[in-house]
Amino acid sequence: MEWSCWFNVLFAERHRLPSISGIYVIADANNCVWYIGQATNLKSRWAGRTHHRYPQLIRSNRKLCHRIYWQEVPVNSLDEFERHYIDLFKPTLNGCKVKKYLPCSHVLHFYYVSIIIKCCI
DSSP states (O other): OGGGGSEEEEGGGGGGOOSSOEEEEEEOTTOOEEEEEEESSHHHHTSTTOSTTHHHHHHHHHHHOOEEEEEEOOGGGHHHHHHHHHHHHOOSSTTSOOOOOOOOHHHHHHHHHHHHHHHHO
16 A cells, blocks of 8 residues: 555554645554544644544554555645545545533533532522
8 A cells, every 4th residue: 555655653643744745644553444534734633633624533543553654745735646546445434424522520520510610690
């Protein structure tokens, strides 16, 4: 598979991505492609927890050991390359609905307690 020869980092080490434009592939330890995307800046695209697929990928990362593979691509060619690789590999998460996750129960508890306190003051 062509993408398996690209530069890559563990999902948990995505802070090590370079600040370049490119196409990226999220694949697991079994070489199953989960997601393909593009970024004008790979590092900022995956900084923190802001990527719309982050919640889905972080939940399965412990079991599947995701890696982010990337290839530098000029900004004006990103759409073309992304479409090519999505059509070629048909990743599981591309084109499917982004799941919304509720916060953990202890987070909800503190949220509801804070609302009750505000209402009583």
